[in-house]
Amino acid sequence: MSDQKPVNAEEIMAVIERNDSARLRAWLKTCASCGLCSESCFFYLANDNDPTYMPQYKARQTLGEIMKHKGQLSREKLEEMKEVAWGRCTMCRRCSQYCPFGIEIAVMINIARQCMRTQNVCPDRLMTIDQSYVEFGNQMSIPDEEFVETCEWMAEEGQDRLKDLVIPIDKENARIMFVVNSREPKYYPQDIQEAAMVMHAAGENWTMPSHGWEATNLSMFSGNMKVAGMVAQSVYDAAKKLNAQKICITECGHAYRAAKYEGPYWTKQPGGEAPVEVTHAVALFHEYLKEGRIKLKHKFKEPITLQHPCNLSRSGDLGQKADELMEMLCENYIPMEPHREWSHCCCGGGGFIPMGADYKKRRMIAGKVKAEQIRKTGTKFIMVPCHNCTDQINDLNKEYGLGTKVMSFKELICELMDLPPHMQPEEAE
Amino acid sequence: MYAFVNGPLVWIAFGVFILGSIWQIAALYKMSRRTDKVYYDHYNAGAAAGSIWAWLMPFGSHTWRENPVLTMGTFVFHACLILTPLFALGHAVTLEYNRGIAWPSLPDAAADKMTLVFLAAALFLLIRRFVLPHVRIVTECRDIVAWVIAVLPFVTGYLCAHKLLLDPDTMLMLHVLTGCLMLVSIPFTKLAHMFLFFMTRAFIGSEFARRGTKTW
Numbered sequence: 001m002s003d004q005k006p007v008n009a010e011e012i013m014a015v016i017e018r019n020d021s022a023r024l025r026a027w028l029k030t031c032a033s034c035g036l037c038s039e040s041c042f043f044y045l046a047n048d049n050d051p052t053y054m055p056q057y058k059a060r061q062t063l064g065e066i067m068k069h070k071g072q073l074s075r076e077k078l079e080e081m082k083e084v085a086w087g088r089c090t091m092c093r094r095c096s097q098y099c100p101f102g103i104e105i106a107v108m109i110n111i112a113r114q115c116m117r118t119q120n121v122c123p124d125r126l127m128t129i130d131q132s133y134v135e136f137g138n139q140m141s142i143p144d145e146e147f148v149e150t151c152e153w154m155a156e157e158g159q160d161r162l163k164d165l166v167i168p169i170d171k172e173n174a175r176i177m178f179v180v181n182s183r184e185p186k187y188y189p190q191d192i193q194e195a196a197m198v199m200h201a202a203g204e205n206w207t208m209p210s211h212g213w214e215a216t217n218l219s220m221f222s223g224n225m226k227v228a229g230m231v232a233q234s235v236y237d238a239a240k241k242l243n244a245q246k247i248c249i250t251e252c253g254h255a256y257r258a259a260k261y262e263g264p265y266w267t268k269q270p271g272g273e274a275p276v277e278v279t280h281a282v283a284l285f286h287e288y289l290k291e292g293r294i295k296l297k298h299k300f301k302e303p304i305t306l307q308h309p310c311n312l313s314r315s316g317d318l319g320q321k322a323d324e325l326m327e328m329l330c331e332n333y334i335p336m337e338p339h340r341e342w343s344h345c346c347c348g349g350g351g352f353i354p355m356g357a358d359y360k361k362r363r364m365i366a367g368k369v370k371a372e373q374i375r376k377t378g379t380k381f382i383m384v385p386c387h388n389c390t391d392q393i394n395d396l397n398k399e400y401g402l403g404t405k406v407m408s409f410k411e412l413i414c415e416l417m418d419l420p421p422h423m424q425p426e427e428a429e
Numbered sequence: 430m431y432a433f434v435n436g437p438l439v440w441i442a443f444g445v446f447i448l449g450s451i452w453q454i455a456a457l458y459k460m461s462r463r464t465d466k467v468y469y470d471h472y473n474a475g476a477a478a479g480s481i482w483a484w485l486m487p488f489g490s491h492t493w494r495e496n497p498v499l500t501m502g503t504f505v506f507h508a509c510l511i512l513t514p515l516f517a518l519g520h521a522v523t524l525e526y527n528r529g530i531a532w533p534s535l536p537d538a539a540a541d542k543m544t545l546v547f548l549a550a551a552l553f554l555l556i557r558r559f560v561l562p563h564v565r566i567v568t569e570c571r572d573i574v575a576w577v578i579a580v581l582p583f584v585t586g587y588l589c590a591h592k593l594l595l596d597p598d599t600m601l602m603l604h605v606l607t608g609c610l611m612l613v614s615i616p617f618t619k620l621a622h623m624f625l626f627f628m629t630r631a632f633i634g635s636e637f638a639r640r641g642t643k644t645w
Contacts, residue, residue, distance in 0.1 A: 022461035023468070023632050030625040033572045035564035036492050036499075044563070051566040060567065097644045098492045100484055101626055102633025261640060265467060272470035317641030341642035342491065 007078065011118040012071030019111045027103040031056065037105060040098035042344045042369040043088050055095040055105040058084050062112035071115070078121040085112045086123050087362055090350030091221070092310040097342070110223070117223030123355040126222035133227050137234055138182040138214035139354070148210050150185040154193040161414070162197045163425050170242060171207035176284065177244035177276075178208050179215040179235055179259075181252045181387045194410040195250060198285060201417055202293040206248075212238025215249045216387075217258035221351030225266055232263030239276040246277045248284050251408050253309030253386035254349065256280045256316050282312065282385050285409050286321045289328045295418045300330040304407075305377040307336070307370075307393060308343035309386035319343075326383060329412060336373045346370040348392025364399045367392060371400040381405050383412065434602050434609075442609035449616030450624055457628065468632050471639040480634025481627055483645035490645035502553045509547035510579060513540055514608070519590070537590070544587045551580050575619040581607035 038044050038054035047053045062085045065073065073081075091106035099105075116122060129139045136142060151167040158165040168174070176199065184191040199206045212234040219228035236259075239247045249256045260278035269275055288294040306326050313319035319340035326333040336343065347366040352359060370393070374382060382404045384390045393406050461468065483489040493500040513535075514520060521534035535543075555576060558564050585604035588594050595603070614620055637644050 021464035022457045023465055023629065025460070026457055026625050026629050026632075030619070030622040030629055032575075032619060032622055033558075033564070033567040033569060035561060035567060036496065038563040039495070040492075049563065051563040054563045054566065056567045057563075096633060097637075099633075100490075100492065101622065101629040102480065102636075102644055103629065104633070104636075272467055314642055315640055319642065341637075 009071035012115045015115045030101050037095040040095045043366050046366045046368040059105045059108040063108045082121050090345045092345035113223030125356045129218045130224045130227045140182040140186040144211050147185050154189050158193040167196045168207045173243050174205050174207040175245045176206040176248045177239045178248045180250040181216050182214050194414045198413050202288040209238035215255035229266030233267045236275050246279050249280045251281045251385040253311035257311040282318045282322050286325045296416045297418045303332040303379040304330050304381040305334050305379045307384040307389050309389050310345050314341045334377045344369050346389050346392045348388035353388045353391045367396045371396045442612040446612040453616045473635045473638040476634040476638030477631035481630045506550035509543045513543045578614050
């Protein structure tokens with residue numbers, strides 16, 4: 001897909017200029033090359049401590065080279081750099097926590113990705129997804145009508161499980177506007193149904209928009225910040241149009257980070273805050289259980305662990321809530337070590353899953369760290385509140401023979417919740 | 430030459446160090462007002478201070494706790510690097526003799542031991558740099574230069590105090606020269622991490638606090 005036009009150094013340098021900041025300059029001046037970022041990185045650990053996988057070296061091979069040569073690089077060189085910026089880093093930001101100066105290698109890798117993206121040097125699948133966002137407003141090329149039909153179908157089908165289940169579309173003045181990952185209408189419509197059941201059972205005043213329903217934002221990983229901003233804006237616009245109080249993101253990691261933390265900057269919101277408050281299914285379900293709006297028949301009894309997605313628990317504020325939700329739902333929650341904001345990336349993030357088969361082999365190698373973590377808990381169930389983590393852990397399950405079952409919070413809550421009599425389906429007896 | 434090096438040059442070096450550092454900090458601050466909106470939007474004083482403090486304390490951060498040997502090495506290195514020149518008896522006497530300013534000082538024997546400990550720690554850091562593949566791969570010329578600049582005043586100071594190698598006056602002059610070299614280098618080399626540390630740590634502390642998480 002990468003066309004063979006000569007590399008346009010000006011376009012590359014325009015990205016550098018746009019991202020030139022005091023913090024970036026301070027980082028470049030201050031790094032003492034101490035190497036302490038190495039052992040924070042699961043790529044480095046999983047590849048037998050191969051030094052070429054250590055974070056600073058990866059930043060130097062990408063952004064460092066671009067800056068040194070002022071964007072004057074051959075296409076072959078850019079292609080080589082692509083394999084580092086996308087193939088050896090998920091921008092999980094764990095190295096920032098281990099750097100004595102708090103240098104953000106992930107931000108540097110992201111700038112390098114943006115530079116390369118201007119020259120269409122980027123994993124093909126991610127570029128296709130950018131295009132899908134532009135044409136359809138979602139990453140899976142789903143027309144809005146089809147999405148609405150899927151919701152109607154899921155509501156109707158769900159009435160077998162919860163009487164009078166409805167999925168309100170475009171309802172105004174709702175407290176919660178729920179947005180999903182387009183994988184849900186495409187491959188896992190059950191997910192929409194289960195989220196709807198939980199909200200319905202909690203007596204929530206909620207809705208989904210017929211446009212601006214896509215929560216994912218993979219353009220932030222392709223390096224196409226223009227499209228990333230457009231996608232974030234469409235969600236904000238939908239919430240403003242419907243006058244919703246909060247945007248609630250489905251169980252997806254990067255979507256939460258994009259809407260809550262990065263989107264406000266792509267779309268130049270005053271004060272760097274989203275125009276409508278952004279929350280997440282984990283926080284919402286936590287609220288339901290804590291306030292007793294959802295009651296359980298019993299807690300989940302088997303030993304179970306939790307995957308802390310990087311974009312929820314490190315680049316987001318949900319680590320503690322996810323742990324508390326686990327405690328409220330499960331009798332025997334066994335956390336992984338390390339966990340919460342110190343958790344390792346599973347290697348599904350940063351665009352890795354959608355990058356597809358070309359990158360699967362290295363995804364499986366680098367995922368070894370996560371696989372070991374899971375194995376050490378000795379559990380046979382794992383809660384994964386993120387779509388990309390879900391795919392990755394399912395793959396790791398096969399690759400490493402973990403024999404663990406991946407679950408989502410909505411799935412487990414639907415299984416355990418004690419519906420009030422008027423919501424119980426009639427033929428349930 | 431001797432009079433110039435041991436007189437005005439010292440003040441010039443202090444001037445370059447102080448004004449150069451202020452200039453660097455001011456330039457970054459000015460730029461940050463334009464380019465680092467994200468920092469000012471979510472500035473969190475407590476987290477910024479916590480992020481600096483935890484990393485200034487031995488074993489205060491995850492990294493320090495997970496790498497105890499390096500932590501000892503680097504803290505000893507930095508403590509001696511700062512304290513020895515500040516309180517060396519020779520420095521205090523010079524200050525009092527020339528300017529009449531009384532300055533606290535360490536006994537010579539203590540400064541002597543601190544110098545040796547410093548040199549040992551410096552050697553440890555250098556060896557580590559070349560022995561560990563993941564450190565060697567990112568080591569650049571300027572990292573070595575910074576190390577040499579920091580170490581030279583200690584070597585010359587020790588040789589001077591013990592009247593070794595060269596006659597004491599020449600060695601003293603070399604000591605002052607290398608000391609001046611370190612001072613003027615701070616704002617313009619990797620030694621700038623002396624003050625940049627506080628800026629970058631304040632940023633990352635706030636940035637993660639915005640997300641309810643920590644970097645220590």
